[in-house]
Amino acid sequence: MIRLIAAFLLLLWPQALLAQDRVVPLSAADARIALGPDLRFLPPADARRIVVDLWENPSTEADDILGMIVPESADAKSPEWGAVIRWEPIGHVAADTAREADYDALMDEMQAQVRAQNDKRREDGYTPVQLLGWAERPSYDSVSNTVTWARELRFFDGGENTLHYNVRILGRYGVLSMNIVAPMDRLAEVSTVAKQLSERTEFVPGARYADFDAERDEVAGYGVAGLVATGVGVAVAKNAGVFAVIAKLLQPLGIALLVLAAALAVPFRRWFGTKDRAVKR
Template sequence: MRNWGGGATALAMVLCAATPAVAKDKPDAAPAAPPAMVALQKDLHPQTGDVKIPQANAVMHLGDRYYFLPAADARRVLVEAWHNPPSTADGVLGMVFEKDATVYDSVWGAVITYEDTGHVPDDDAAKQDYAGVLKGMQEGTEEQNAERKQAGYQPMHLIGWAQPPSYDAANHSLIWARELQLEGDAVNGLNYDVRLLGRTGVLSLNMLASMNDLGNVRTAAQSFGKAVSFEPGAGYADYNASSDKTADYGLAGLVAGGVALGVAKKIGFLAIILKFGKVILIGIAAAGAAVWQFVKRLVGKKDEEEVI
């Protein structure tokens, strides 16, 4: 049966999928969409072609392969269609879907956010220890499972990279994907992240799907990695070291949590876990504790170096 509440949420958000009971004409037939979902889809305002993201001083070149939903529509999708708490739509600039997909029957949906992180250095891109990042996130995820079990929720496991972090220096895009397992689920989850680096911030496209759809989502992620251009003066190469803010982390920091850390602190991931049932935290290394454990290790090492 199709999941009418499936899809992606924004950075560090919770996806609380709702699956209404829908009658079938015959056992193997796809269920009809709930009328409320169909009505919502008709009331949206999709855009194709070049779409400006003013907050990021950027333009998304979507062509006719994808369509964009502005912030107000994205909020309706996240809250009304996918049944997320209203606060999860705060800061969401829009969403992107494949041209023929609906918000209630889509393989994936990409949620767009922008964070004024400061300029993220990429000069040591080839030296990033992503194996170490993954290990730290996995350890943190497992440590968090004790709290999840105590609260009565399913343990979550970070299986590994569905796609190891890959940095495109020409387009200043960082892409990676995680395979997630929620105990009891027949199919593992897929979380694809696309980060597009600008002069003083990062544009994020976060995609949530099933591992069954890896090929489709990978293709879309690669397209997004090349589909954004920043306005003149706002591009990565326009960075001015003497006047612009610089992020206190690099590419590995983005993968480990980076942009999501501030959001995670603001919303309080533990409170979310206790409030909602079957949750998936995305954008913060699949589970909040994974980020905190990794960051604490990094900070600890930095403090030791300063003392020395």
């Protein structure tokens, strides 16, 4: 009933105000984003074309995209960066241990797993990748209930390093996910955009993080550190078959095993990336 009320309130949001403030309703997540004059929202069909055709990902990876945010001045057919929006109904994520996690140890483990998986990537026709480290260490903003982190990747076929910037806005029933892919030299710009997005995004009343009811609502089974360990690889995990339900299956086992899923899920190219045409399957 609460979910229905939240959706109804979203529909009643004054259309004139939506147009004036450029507010984009995300009904699947019971949320909305106020873009402001500097950002533009691309609907799911346009976002899908970019993710699949431009960034060369499997079509299945665009099935659950709610849309994409790009710079207002960008060419919509080939934006210099894009924030892919998804809704992850994983339940309530506890944030009380966010500042206690050992993110250096987490990165060390992820780097080791990425190195171990490069032979498999070659066999599958993908370019090997090196996870260089945190471009921006994980942090939690208790005001906006937002987790952000960024990783720097280098692909062995040359070219500039790739930035994968992650924004997770916590809600009552799950997490609104925004993954921003950009050249590494745009870190400062993307970091600013990520902060803007976290400040301009809100869940409707009844779906907010503070509305959590411990006696009635589902919980994710892991906290912020577990979210960081698995977050970037949600889309990739579904394509990896055995890792499709990795988060749900490993919830009782804690973060140590979740690290493996995250490491195996390092994106190739933009999300999966381009297959190396010189490597035969």
